[in-house]
Structures are given as C-alpha cells and as structure tokens.
Amino acid sequence: MTVETDALGILDRHPEAGRIRSRRMNKGVATLIVDASGLRDADRSKLERELHDAASAIEGVDEVRIAMTASQPHRTLIAVGSGKGGVGKSTVAANLAIALARSGKKVGLVDADVYGPSQPTLLGSDTKPTAEDDRLIPVEAQGLKFLSLGHLVSPGHALAWRGPMATGALAKLVDADWGDAEVLVVDLPPGTGDVQLSLIQKSRPDGAIIVSTPQDLSLIDATRAIDLFRKMNVPVLGIVENMAGYICPHCGEGSDPFGSGGAEAASKEIGVPFLGRLPLSAAVRAASDAGRPPAAGDGPEAKAFADLAATISEALERVRR
Numbered sequence: 001m002t003v004e005t006d007a008l009g010i011l012d013r014h015p016e017a018g019r020i021r022s023r024r025m026n027k028g029v030a031t032l033i034v035d036a037s038g039l040r041d042a043d044r045s046k047l048e049r050e051l052h053d054a055a056s057a058i059e060g061v062d063e064v065r066i067a068m069t070a071s072q073p074h075r076t077l078i079a080v081g082s083g084k085g086g087v088g089k090s091t092v093a094a095n096l097a098i099a100l101a102r103s104g105k106k107v108g109l110v111d112a113d114v115y116g117p118s119q120p121t122l123l124g125s126d127t128k129p130t131a132e133d134d135r136l137i138p139v140e141a142q143g144l145k146f147l148s149l150g151h152l153v154s155p156g157h158a159l160a161w162r163g164p165m166a167t168g169a170l171a172k173l174v175d176a177d178w179g180d181a182e183v184l185v186v187d188l189p190p191g192t193g194d195v196q197l198s199l200i201q202k203s204r205p206d207g208a209i210i211v212s213t214p215q216d217l218s219l220i221d222a223t224r225a226i227d228l229f230r231k232m233n234v235p236v237l238g239i240v241e242n243m244a245g246y247i248c249p250h251c252g253e254g255s256d257p258f259g260s261g262g263a264e265a266a267s268k269e270i271g272v273p274f275l276g277r278l279p280l281s282a283a284v285r286a287a288s289d290a291g292r293p294p295a296a297g298d299g300p301e302a303k304a305f306a307d308l309a310a311t312i313s314e315a316l317e318r319v320r321r
C-alpha cells in the first residue's frame with residue numbers, strides 16, 4: 001500500500017468497512033470497490049453516500065470514485081399453480097414459503113392471484129408496502145418478505161385485470177426490491193387461461209408445483225395445468241395432494257371424503273413426481289383463516305409442510321443440474 005493509499009485507512013472506522021474490497025489513491029483520486037451484496041437499494045445508496053463523504057473529507061482527496069458491486073444471489077422462482085380454484089393452492093404456497101424460510105432459506109412470496117389475492121389474510125398482515133424510486137419494498141411477515149396484487153388496489157375493490165394489465169402488475173411485484181431473497185414462491189391464479197399463460201411467460205419460473213385435491217375432476221384440471229407449464233418449458237417439480245384424508249377430531253377415525261391416492265396414481269400416469277400429501281384438517285382451515293399459518297407453528301401440520309419444503313428443495317436441485 002502506498003503512503004497515499006494509507007490515508008484511506010480512516011475509512012475502517014465505518015461500521016460497514018468490511019464491505020470495502022479494494023481501496024486505492026492516486027494523484028488525489030480515491031477509488032473504492034465496495035461489495036453491496038444483499039443490501040436493499042436504499043441501504044446501498046446510503047452506504048455509497050457515507051463512504052463518499054468520509055473519503056472526500058480525507059486530506060489530499062480531490063475526487064472519490066466508488067464502484068458498488070453485488071454478487072446478486074441467483075433467485076429461484078417457484079410457481080404454485082392449480083387447475084381449478086378452492087383446492088388450497090394459496091394455503092400451500094404460503095405454508096411452503098414459511099417452511100422453506102424455517103429451513104434457513106431467504107424467501108419471498110408473491111401473491112399473483114388476480115381473482116382473489118388472499119396472502120395478506122393467510123399471513124395475518126395488513127401492512128402496506130412502501131415504494132422507493134417507483135420500486136416496491138416488500139412487507140415482512142412470518143419470517144418472509146411478501147407482496148400481493150391485493151396491495152395494489154384499495155380494499156373492497158374487485159380486481160378486473162386481464163392479460164397485459166395483470167402481467168404489468170405482476171412484473172411490479174416480481175421486480176420489487178427483494179434484497180437478499182434466494183427463493184420467490186409465486187402463488188398463481190387458479191386455472192389455465194390466458195392470464196396464467198402470460199403470468200408464466202413474464203415471471204419465467206425455474207420450476208412449478210401443482211396443487212390438487214384427490215378427486216378425479218380436480219386431477220383432470222391439474223393435468224391441464226401441468227400441460228400448460230410443459231408447453232412453456234417450465235419444469236414441473238410435481239403434484240401436491242391437498243385435503244387428502246380426514247381424521248375426525250372427535251372419534252379419531254380416518255376417512256377419505258375426496259377419495260384417496262388419486263394424485264399419486266395420476267402423477268405416475270402423467271410422469272411427474274408426487275411431492276406429498278396434506279390432510280384435510282379443521283385446524284389448518286381455522287388457523288389459516290385467522291392469519292396463523294400452521295407451518296409457522298409446531299404441530300403435525302408444520303412437520304408436513306417442512307417435509308414438503310425439503311422434497312421441493314431436492315426436486316429443484318435436480319432440475320437445475
């Protein structure tokens with residue numbers, strides 16, 4: 001280090017000095033390379049400003065040049081779809097995101113359900129996101145960052161978005177300031193129409209999971225959803241069977257109101273992995289409606305979602321290889 005460069009040592013007093021990867025001073029020009037990985041846009045600008053001011057105050061410095069670099073983590077996007085509504089797609093998306101976060105990943109959740117964005121209710125959060133330079137800053141809840149299409153309209157207003165409007169709104173959510181999130185779980189609207197098609201095109205998921213109930217009709221629709229993802233060259237990670245089997249909370253006897261094993265058999269037939277089964281449970285419904293996602297607790301449902309998250313992480317590793 002030259003004597004001139006030595007003068008920049010005073011920058012070590014900055015609490016984020018560990019991010020300074022290189023410093024050089026030549027003929028009155030101080031040049032810093034700073035690692036901004038994982039910082040939100042606002043914190044990155046603040047750090048740049050503070051280092052600029054600190055370096056400018058050093059005797060002999062006439063000009064300060066700062067290069068902020070960021071090794072942006074590759075953000076994996078998982079789309080959660082279903083052939084039809086009401087099968088528990090949003091419930092699975094929310095709890096899967098929480099289970100992934102509990103496994104140590106940094107997770108974001110995008111509620112792209114144009115027909116009925118329900119994630120604010122499921123996550124028990126009515127906080128509104130803010131924006132900076134026209135970029136949304138996700139809300140934090142249940143150990144996740146999340147944004148919902150519902151955040152973009154006033155409460156009680158119906159969402160009548162179609163094609164370009166829906167994709168434009170989704171782009172705003174996906175391109176938000178997700179900071180260091182490594183995984184984005186996207187809760188798509190149910191069905192296989194043009195809106196879904198353009199949302200998949202726009203968000204370009206790394207993998208998709210399909211939620212279905214065990215009965216035949218739901219599975220026929222699930223097959224359509226799988227075809228849609230395949231047509232778009234999105235790897236289908238597999239089918240999750242939801243509302244499979246019911247244990248009576250009074251007598252403890254098990255029954256299968258929607259049939260049993262249908263999704264597992266169908267997934268074999270279609271040639272996609274079977275990712276797991278979540279029981280129909282009054283506790284799941286009550287907790288979800290009350291904004292207490294079961295995956296955040298420590299009951300048997302939390303274990304079921306943790307297992308599902310582990311299976312999906314493995315499936316993602318396989319498609320990435």
Ligand SMILES: Nc1ncnc2c1ncn2[C@@H]1O[C@H](COP(=O)(O)OP(=O)(O)OP(=O)(O)O)[C@@H](O)[C@H]1O
Pocket residue numbers: 082084085086087088089090091092113116118189190242243244278279280281282284285286288289
């Ligand atoms: N495993 C389960 N056991 C009991 N209730 C469940 C289960 N999964 C979901 N539900 C309940 O079913 C209802 C529908 O769930 P959810 O909103 O997640 O479905 P969806 O497929 O996302 O529907 P849509 O896309 O039409 O909004 C909710 O009341 C939810 O609490």
